[in-house]
Amino acid sequence: MARYVMTVDLRRCIGCQTCTAACRHANATPPGVQWRKVLDIESGEFPDVRRSFVPVGCMHCGDPPCMHVCPSTATHQRADGLVGIDYDLCIGCGYCAVACPYQARYIVHKREFSYGERPTEQEEAQFDPNRIAVATKCTFCSDRVDQAKEMGLTPGIDPEVTPACVNGCIASVLAFGDREDPNSNVSRLLAENQFFRMHEELGTDPGMYYIFDSK
Numbered sequence: 001m002a003r004y005v006m007t008v009d010l011r012r013c014i015g016c017q018t019c020t021a022a023c024r025h026a027n028a029t030p031p032g033v034q035w036r037k038v039l040d041i042e043s044g045e046f047p048d049v050r051r052s053f054v055p056v057g058c059m060h061c062g063d064p065p066c067m068h069v070c071p072s073t074a075t076h077q078r079a080d081g082l083v084g085i086d087y088d089l090c091i092g093c094g095y096c097a098v099a100c101p102y103q104a105r106y107i108v109h110k111r112e113f114s115y116g117e118r119p120t121e122q123e124e125a126q127f128d129p130n131r132i133a134v135a136t137k138c139t140f141c142s143d144r145v146d147q148a149k150e151m152g153l154t155p156g157i158d159p160e161v162t163p164a165c166v167n168g169c170i171a172s173v174l175a176f177g178d179r180e181d182p183n184s185n186v187s188r189l190l191a192e193n194q195f196f197r198m199h200e201e202l203g204t205d206p207g208m209y210y211i212f213d214s215k
Contacts, residue, residue: 002178003062003081004140004155005207006166007186007195008055013173015040015053022168023057026141028126031114033106035138036165054210055165055174058083058104058138059198062205066096066105074135081179081207082142090134097135101199102206105137140176156185179207 015038023029023036039054060083067075067083074089075096097105111132113119119127141163148154148161155161156177166174177186186209193211200206 001079001180003180003207004145004176005060005081005179005186005209006140006163007175007189007209007211009173009175009189009193009211010052010054011211011213012171013038013053013055014171015051016170018168018170019055019165019174022164023138025122026164027139028123028128029106029136030108030112032112033108033136035104035106035136056102056104056198057208058100058140059102059204059206059208060138060140061207063203065099065101065202065204069095069099071095078142080145082140082145084139084142085135085137087130087134092133092135094135101202101204105135107133107135109133 017038019036020034020038024034027035029035036055036057039056041052041054042049043052044050060081062081064075064077064083067077071093072089072091074086075083076086077083092107094107097107109132113123144161144163145155151161153161156166156175159167163176166176175185175189177184179186181187189211190209195209195211197206197209
């Protein structure tokens with residue numbers, strides 16, 4: 001069975017936020033909600049300082065704590081490893097947001113717009129009333145992944161069935177694919193490079209792998 005994961009090459013990220021913009025465009029998330037965001041981190045002491053950019057979001061954990069605390073079973077894990085939310089079952093209690101160690105969940109209680117009191121054409125076209133007063137998060141564009149088999153395409157290779165943030169990245173920082181396939185793009189990247197996962201010590205088995213240079 002496939003386990004879809006994402007790799008992030010920290011050596012290449014320039015902090016342009018294009019992945020954030022691509023995600024917002026694809027999912028019409030409201031102001032203040034960023035399913036894919038990029039942390040801007042400064043480290044060291046003058047004059048030896050360093051600036052790092054770290055894309056973050058839902059890690060689609062193999063053992064997601066958000067799922068275990070959900071009282072309505074709205075949060076679920078698919079056979080391919082992606083963690084989803086059933087908006088019809090979610091009661092907006094926020095337990096999942098508290099349990100998530102990656103701060104990847106959002107709950108919006110009223111409709112808001114990017115510019116003033118009127119929605120843009122895109123916001124109007126993509127508005128989903130089911131996402132009000134419920135938990136939301138990055139889905140790894142699961143709707144695209146679900147089309148892969150029907151279309152005969154491969155997630156992470158063919159743009160039509162690949163997450164929007166991966167397609168939008170101008171520096172080839174992000175990659176998406178099946179970790180269980182030893183010949184997949186992500187498996188090759190992980191076999192050839194050093195990597196870490198955020199808060200791996202918590203036993204969550206996060207599905208985002210960060211490639212780095214130890215020097």
